[in-house]
């Protein structure tokens with residue numbers, strides 16, 4: 444993309460951030476993001492809800508509030524497996540999730556496409572200067588993760604019919620959970636940086652944070668929440684291509700301790716759909732943040748590692 448020179452563009456393309464931030468005036472800034480993808484679950488209503496929770500997550504990762512959204516729809520004109528009623532269900536699931544988050548879906552656009560896809564372009568608002576970016580993590584910060592990892596591997600198992608019903612419902616409830624409460628809590632406490640964990644996995648997104656913030660990080664594997672079922676699927680070779688791509692993407696940044704298994708490396712690189720927030724908070728506020736997250740009903744608030752002074756982008760992973 445060509446470089447943009449606009450003094451009102453507070454967050455653009457440079458920091459690999461979750462959303463763009465555009466200053467309207469001294470009071471308010473717009474926050475803009477878009478996300479859409481093919482279904483990862485069979486039920487169209489659930490897919491719509493996941494797509495909406497995932498799209499708005501980038502607004503929450505910036506410490507902002509969603510205002511309105513537009514639908515992006517790709518759907519086959521005529522297909523025996525995909526009646527138009529499935530699209531109605533996708534839109535219903537999305538609208539219900541948006542209503543839960545407190546924003547309306549005010550329009551959209553549809554393109555005829557053999558493979559269905561759905562998502563949202565979301566516009567949010569934030570007080571000018573109060574947005575959270577990838578670029579402001581500080582040495583000494585603790586890293587808090589608000590959802591367990593493993594949705595990518597489990598979605599792959601699901602497609603092959605290998606996931607148990609209770610595993611499917613667990614992973615569905617994780618992916619449809621909004622990052623709203625977690626975002627509101629971190630904004631109230633005051634944290635240094637935040638991103639959400641999505642397609643690049645925990646280590647891929649942490650790489651963006653450490654590069655943009657010009658710091659290093661340490662991840663303690665034992666403290667990273669991973670859905671239990673994931674280990675069996677990895678052992679059986681049920682791993683999406685994205686895990687290997689992510690592993691390759693972080694190869695130059697990550698220093699693996701000898702005690703970290705190949706299976707664990709794949710888990711830490713699992714691409715997430717609608718994953719949790721990865722919050723960089725100063726050590727003196729970490730306990731208060733975790734307590735407030737629990738009190739707000741956020742089930743996971745795991746202390747997965749810390750930010751260190753060191754070469755920009757470097758991440759060491761220890762057992």
Ligand code: CO
Pocket residue numbers: 460461500501504638639640641
């Ligand atoms: Co994001």
Ligand code: CO
Pocket residue numbers: 461476477478501641
């Ligand atoms: Co995104």
Ligand code: CO
Pocket residue numbers: 552
């Ligand atoms: Co149009």
